[in-house]
Amino acid sequence: MTLDPKVPEGPIEQKWDKHRFNLKLVNPANKRKFEILVVGTGLAGSSAAASLAELGYNVKVFCIQDSPRRAHSIAAQGGINAAKNYPNDGDSIWRLFYDTVKGGDFRSREANVYRLAQVSNNIIDQCVAQGVPFAREYGGTLSNRSFGGAQVSRTFYARGQTGQQLLLGAYQALMRQVGRGQVQMFPRRELLELVVVDGAARGIVCRNLITGKTESYAGHAVLLCTGGYGNVFYLSTNAMASNVSATWRAHKKGAFFANPCYTQIHPTCIPVSGDYQSKLTLMSESLRNDGRVWVPKKKGDTRAPRQIPEEERDYYLERKYPSFGNLVPRDVASRNAKQMTDEGRGVGETGLSVYLDFSDAIKRLGEEKIKEKYGNLFDMYHHITSENPYQVPMRIYPAVHYTMGGLWVDYNLMTTIPGLFCLGEANFSDHGANRLGASALMQGLSDGYFVAPYTLGGYLASAKLGAVQSGHPAFREAERAVEERIKTLLAVKGKKTAVEFHRDLGRLLWDDCGMARNAKGLKEALAKIPAMREEFWKNVDVTGSGEELNMTLERAGRVADYLEFSELMVRDALHREESCGGHFREEYQTADGEAKRDDEKFSYVAAWEFKGVGQDAQLHKEPLAFENVHLAQRSYA
């Protein structure tokens, strides 16, 4: 099997327009003959489902939560990028494209990134038309702020609740279609198998989380918009239900998994405080616009922060990266924080945090202004830590936040299984080895509003798809697989809970496949994971039954998938003998500790083909060519 990314010919500025013209159209009267299954209702899923229903397709939508409005996208805080250049500070589609390719450390596909930058402006227009209450200037125009990895102000925001407002916009568009009968909504469903008939994705099998029943749904195409897999680390900033199961099950049915080792560790999170902790809380990196990051110059300095005089503080980001200062990309900021704590200059009780200090900004702008900009983030911090950030500097530490890896997709966002599309964080496509802040929301909505509605039409118009009903034997077989698995999980009756397995796995991955990785640690992890998996199936303890709402069972199923997926993640990290973006291999760094890429050997997308649990996955390479942005060592100095 050769990987064909299907990137259209021609100059990069014209590719998308030409491609849209070349895509076959589905006649309006025929659209209603197609059933489309959309799994996930985050920005990607809600926007795609609403747009497809508006076009006249019959759409069925599935999500885990009790309402589509609660998808994980709701939690995004800081903002969404677009190349509007409203502040007149020199932004352009080209600059957004350039920044994203560079920010991704030259490991993304140029054509996709360019398209993303192109449609970014339509997204803002669309959202405003829906009534999304973005922040405004006194004259009534939209406000912008800056985010890491950019020297222009291109981020649109709605207080610290940008994800919520964008998702509610998409959700309302979706519910409008539910009201019209064009969308059927199936909440509290978990996809547990993808159904492939004659080589094409033709349906899904879900568990109804309330009744426990196995349900089959047939369609002409399936869109997976199921988000990222950051929760494989146990502690992350992701919501509790975020998982790898949907994409992993599709992978096991033939969809290649790309770059699983590219995970993003976000620099500004509230530090870990105890074992009971179920998740980590991110504070938007927009805080780095006004907050200054520092640690004491002296090791083991335990004075209170205000007692440490200015000249004994090390504002290390400003010192090392004078032109970007506190706004260096995430991977750079995170790694530097780790370096400071490794040197023994970390602060707080555990020594595992650094300061983010607003006292200068408060002096400059006044407390009121800071409150208006970041009030809810400050409150959140105060609430969780019981420390008042208006008075003492915040303490922050990096946490797992986003996964750049995901199912491999071509330019049309189709996976290696015909008819299976993958949108949003669940795919691998636009961020390379590191995502810039405020770009995930942009990508989710770009995929859902402006890309998939076209490319899906192209597929449906040219694929010759016979009728398939959910009574087809392939569905029976998938249902049986789901039921068997649940039965097995319930039958083990061991001694260790799924949460305990999850915590152990998370710790292992954080240590060996986290912010910094090396061959020795990765090899050890590769030896430990299969053993952990074996123990899981012998010793997991799941109470309750399969015929009812059973959250212990749900968790166990997800952990079982993490125990398979993590092996691929570690294998990918081990094979990539270079450092790039969020993948930092200690063996490959420059003299001053920056990531050192090996473009000769690794300028490709690693797309893995499933060969069986515990078997070595097969590597396929999609070579990456940089024709528009010149390959260069990233520098933010």
Added chain:
Amino acid sequence: MNEKKKLNLTLKIWRQKGPGDAGRFVECKAENISPDASFLEMLDVVNEGLVKRGEEAIAFDSDCREGICGMCSLVINGKPHGPELGTATCQLHMRTFQDGDTITVEPFRAKAFPPVKDLVVDRSAFDRIVAAGGFVSVNTGNPQDANSILIGHAVAEKAMDAAACIGCGACVAACPNASAMLFVAAKVSHLALLPQGQPERMRRVAQMRAQMDAEGFGNCSNEYACEAACPKEISVRAIARLNREYLKASLCSEE
């Protein structure tokens, strides 16, 4: 490095096998709880203990665990989302409680929120209210440039205040009439304040209210319990706006 004192608590928790079961309070212990843990993390600890003893975990909803998704619920010591103002249950920390406390934990109760299991209820009525009209009818396409719709800073901020609703249903659980007025008012206000919401202004309020009544939510008798329970501090002034909008809509029946 002073070890913070751990809490030992008694929980009186509502357990109900399913919609058909009558349900009852069951007592259980929460031991060795860090005051820095959140209320839901305390329940996680209790659940781990239950599973270890071969018992079924207590079912409760949550997802984001940072006060924004609206998935968590719970009536804690008689208050939806617990004793603290302006926070959801997932943001409530155990430092709010004293060692030795007894805490009662119940689901959100309302006719329009049928019970599912233990502390989980069905709030899909809210989705149907939104489907009835809580949107601006604009298809995906090429709308005008975002800056061609000017919205003053103060109006934008007001609209945002209303749009902050997380759809949790605490307002309903707090209301003696189980009214959904605050929830509906928040969405109606958000869109009525903005120019984009004008064309469908009358229709929206009429249809959302009609659906609200059809779902079996009660009437508003100005108790203000909703505002006190709301984790996003949506003001009852929104209800006044809803009433004005509704009145206008009934007077001029078509836009």
